[in-house]
Structures are given as structure tokens and as C-alpha cells.
Amino acid sequence: MPRSEPMKAARGVRDILPAAIPLWRQAEEGAADVAKRFGYQEIATPIIEQLELIQRAGEDTDAVAKELYRLEKRGSQDLALRPEATAGVVRAYFEGGLNQGPQPSRLYLIGPMFRHDKPQKGRYRQFFQFNVEVIGGGSAGFDAEVIELAGAWLDEVGAGDLRLELNSIGDGKCRPAYLERLKEYYRPLKSRLHADSQLRLERNPLRLLDSKVPQEQPFKAGAPKITDHLCPECAAHWAAVRRLLDAAGIEYQVNPYLVRGLDYYTRTVFEFYPGGATGQQDALASGGRYDGLAEAEGWPSTPGVGFAGGIDRVTELMASSGEAVVARPAADVVVLPDGDLAVEAAEVARICRGVRSTAVDYEPRSLAAKMRAANKLGAKFVVLLTPEDAAKRTARLRDMSSGEQTDLEWVELPTRLA
């Protein structure tokens, strides 16, 4: 047989092994707890969606073109793996009739997302997000609420010091005029911009503000700030959000360069970063208001605000900050048959499982080896079974911490183990 490479996981994806699961659970359960405490309900949407839904929510950005996992066409629908959750949640809100219920709908979702990125630390092709969405409510109170919720989650799971950045990017009423001012400012500088930025200048000028090209940094300082050019409604909303955050004692930094590239985003944008990190660190959670998204999907215009938190990054932070989680033993009780007693050992295990997690060592190895294995597993008890015992339906129970042993009948096991 020709030798071949052993099979490995697909590029950019990873396993969450048993030892890492407690930390993972802590991040997820922390998310669910906080969301419920704020009155949010869980929703689960498919990881596949119609390609068109994702394209409408992402327009024709490079990201959609390059990073979307499209599925081979089956039947008449083009499908893709979801790269983010909000588009699907908004779709489900209408399709499931949540728009008929009390407004707004407060929803949360935890699940995997897929992007064909080049993998690197904290960035995977299948990654997990905690999403919180308020759909059907346009008040500033909701903006502040989801920000507070995001901060509470990161705090409680032990993500450590945080930095919250905040901005407003206006809406369809005031943004176009601001973008004209921005273009006017950058046009004379066009020849000094990076090639990518020259394209953005006419197509998506807002993105010039978060450019990281070193030679463009000095230009940003002189650029008009959108928060100076908000319409009265957006300005009032912006002021209200900040007032609410101040009242809640939530610290933030206004970052006039924090933007979103898509038209349906409106008003509030925010991102949480690890506090110790400087510069270009990936956000732990990012969100904002998307009053134009429902309409982009072809549904009635409906306001919404929310955020997405990266569970992979958060668990990595938890691990590095020494967040200790003790893994529970796989089984409290291990049955060690001495000889060919698989049937009897399985029956004894079945009896023990009524009161404690129980495993059986079926391997034909020495009793010493079985004891070693049971010890490493963290077993609290072992049940030793010899052919003579088995014939009489008796066994020997050993307490692994005290070393104490007692001979007893199988039927006595539940009471002795309980």
C-alpha cells in the first residue's frame, strides 16, 4: 500500500478538544446568561443562506467576492455559508413573524460563521460569534443597551481590560452631503494616496478614514469629521447614546475614524478592543446600528442595532489571562473486568450509571495497566470484577482516594456509590 499523508483538518479550521471545552462553555454560557438577563431570547438560524441574501447584505464588496464560501449549485438556488449572522437574523425576524409581535425583538445567537480568509492567530475560516440584535427599535436607548450588554459579557467571562471606541456615521439624510465634503478634501491629495485608496475616494470615501497606509495618516487629521456634519436627528441620537453611556458609567473613546463601508449602516458604530493592546489589534466585539438593512433585504424599512462578539478571540484571551477552569473527570467510576467478562462488566456499568458516570475498560491488558488508566482518568472508584465474582454477581469496590476496598453484590453498588 502506498504511503500517504495522514488526513488533517481543513485549512483554517480547528477542533475544540475536551480539555478546552470548559473554557469554551464558560464563554458561551456567559454570553447566554448576560443576554437573558437583559431580556433577550435565543434564535438559531441556518448556517446556509441564499447567496442573494448575503450579497444584498454585503453588496459587491471584495469581501463577498473573495471570502464567501459558495456552495456548488444544487437545484435552482445558489447557496452560501453565512459569513456573519445579522442578515439571517433580520430575514428570520420577518419570515418568522417576529415583526408581528411586541417591538422591538431582542434576540441573541451563538454559532459558527465562515469566511475564506487567510488563517492566522485569532482568525479562522470557521469561527464562532455571539450575536445580539435589537430589531424594530430605533431609539438611542437600544444602542446604549447593546453596548452595555457587550461590555458586561466581556467583563464577566474575564476578557480583562477593555477599550470601547465609539462613533456615529449619520444616515441617508446627512451622510451623502458629508461624503461630498470628504471627497472634496481628499481630491487634491489623490496623487499621494495609495492605489487602493484612490479607488475608494470615489467609490467608498468613508473607508479612507480607517486606512492604515502609513503615508496617509497625516491626511486624516485634517479631514472633516462626520460627527460635525450630522443632521439634527442623527446629532440628537448621537448625543443621547453618549448621555446614556455616561449615565451608565461606561467609558468610551470617540474615534472619528471608526466607520463601516456599507450603506445600510447608520448612526452608532462601536468596537471593543483588549485594553492592553495598542494599535492594530483585532476587535473582540463590534457592532452598530443598521437601519437600512431590512430594506436592503427587500423587507419593510425597519431599524435595528446589535453587535457580534468573537468567541474564539475571547477564549484565547481568557486562556492567556490564566482563567483557570478545571476539567471534570471523564468518568467517576471505571469497571475493570479481569478476563473475558465484557458482558458482565457492561451490566455492572449499567447498574452504576444510575448514580454516577461510569466507564468500562475492555482492553485485554494487565490489571496494573487498567488501574493506571483509571487513575489518570480521575476515577473516584473502580469496580474490580473477577470470573468468580461475576458468577456470584458480586464485585469488589475500591475507593481510589482512600484505597479502601469492599466486596459486595452488584445490587448494592448504587447505594454504595451514591
Place this chain on the structure above:
RNA sequence: GUGGCUAUAGCUCAGCAGGCAGAGCACCAGAUUGUGGAUCUGGGUGUCGCGGGUUCAAAUCCCGCUAGCCACCCCA
């Protein structure tokens, strides 16, 4: 898309002025007349990522490829 680093046992890695492929951990067994942890003893489980080149001789030097990691770019 760009760049840097890495690739040797199941795992982590050493070996690299070219000369018989190694350690620790893990695993198996024994000391213990078949009862765990501590200790000791024994056991190597390998196409040195793949393909070429240089050489008497290549894990080691050179070229190419592939994969992984890290960073930049990007990130709905």
C-alpha cells in the same frame, strides 16, 4: 494579494562546520506470587514534509514545490 519563520518518533523538540537517527513526554511491560499514584529497569513506535541538485557520503549544503505558524493587507 505581500513578507518572515518553520517542517526529524504519537506529542514537544535536539541533532545542521556533511560521516551508523536522538532526548523528554506519552505509550507498553517488569520490579510487585495479575490492585493505581512515587521510584527504578527494559522496550523506538521513523520515507528526517515532497521532488531534484552538489558530494565518496545529505536530516544537515543548494534549488523548486507543498503544508503549517506568524505578521501585513483585508475583514459584510
